[in-house]
Amino acid sequence: MQDISKLSAFLENEISTFDFPSQPANLYDPLRYFLTLGGKRMRPILTMLGAELFDVSGKNAVHAAIAIEIFHNFSLIHDDIMDEAPLRRKQPTVHTKWNTNIAILSGDVLLVKAYQEICKQEAKVLPRLLEIFNRTAIEVCEGQQLDMDFETRNNVSIAEYIEMIRLKTSVLLGCALEMGAVVAEAKKEDQELIYTFGENIGVAFQIQDDILDLYADPEKFGKQVGGDVLANKKTLLLLKAYELANPAEIEELNQLKIQSNQSLKIDSTRNLFDKLGIREAARAMMDEHYVIALQALEQINVSESNKKPLKDLADMLLHREI
Template identity: 45%
Template structure:
């Protein structure tokens, strides 16, 4: 059974499709920021997953294009609003929408982007429209819950590791699971396979977000696409910070930095990173990343198609947890 698309071929399809999405409606001031954020690029992991899941069962992956585009437009909508809430000034090395335009523009253009995501999703084959819309809507709601937890955690000093993992499951992992399951769904996959692919996405998403949080501290800002240390500066409760706060030798020093209203940014980043280094938290985080990666590939291994058709997904999962950018 062929053709089997490579990741490069899948990404070419995704990027071509995204370039074909141009919002020319008026007022231009509402839609120009949407075109802008979609033009910034990115890994395009989520739409690629939808197409790869479809390709497990079909030679022709056109049926999954609406899912891929809907998921990617939705993902970028969440980034637009997340950047505003986090007061981030860069996204993929470029000014964020609220910096380039205004806070109000980021809010309203984000709202319009959410609607456009649903319009893309609604292009799927009518046979699958109801289950696709249902899962997409549940996922969208879960992502909002994850973002709310993330914001609430910034004000709490007693966040636990299980709470953190549930937050990133909702904020990040469910959209990967959704993309995979819906890609398989429109290809007519069996229910058991769809569940396994969803679970593959959940575990891969947990590993991916843990890695992202790790790179926010230890990544190269020139290749990471945004400044490192942002999570430290806004006291975001990541796996690293939650573990550090639980250590009695580090708690007081961390509290002093967290409570400071005025500080030198580079000094704070260096001081908190030094605590993480002393406690060996980078290695501890990498161990958990590997654990979720192992769970993800175990789920993928059980999907009832030949191993050669799953090679691209196996390789992508490995690349995501080994990336340094």
């Protein structure tokens, strides 16, 4: 098992030399731009770790790994249009720097490029890789649609919210790991167990994202603390608060939605959440998924040393402060 920093360097080099045609420039320039904006490259590293878990070099899964990263970037380019996001990784989004049509079309071509990368893996594992990838790609779109639907709905349940984040972000982590396991020709049960590990780490990660929005250390946090609160975003914290609040507190939550003093809005929300024990409740849900993830990993019959990088990575992701 190679250490993560070496895999990461190898991968970054592969991505930086990824070859797009020069023409049409309006189609490929945005992709060259977007793919080098950086990011943690967490997903493709998971694919490589998924292979290494079963004693196969992560490099053997590099095309599947790049496909996952490319797919992730495709979904970001299109999501940024839908969310009207001006910035991504502190740089202008594609639809802002070019225009919406170019962002649609270059996103489309990127999705096809992801398939082209998968097809560079050995033919014998191709049907299974595509089965997992296709299913996941569809689920990610479903998750994005649910997320958009939730914006205009007032009765989103916590179960629906968890299902939305599972589809929108977590399944791709499971898929990334499972594709690595498939390249390593792991047993079907083990492929499914590593998928479950990734999926639940993903849900836990996303819940933590919601917690950090309000409870992160402003000194360490990369963005504004309370951003979700200001945007009246239906996060797990807010949904949980509505679930636990008494009628007077519900009225307070409703009033906070239209509070225009930003710091008062954030502080009052945090105070009310603290009274209701929201942070602890969310943390408990996060831990639940973390435990399911670790139990799945436990059941895979490989050495502890093979599992260590995945455990370390999960630990790092779930104890981050940014």
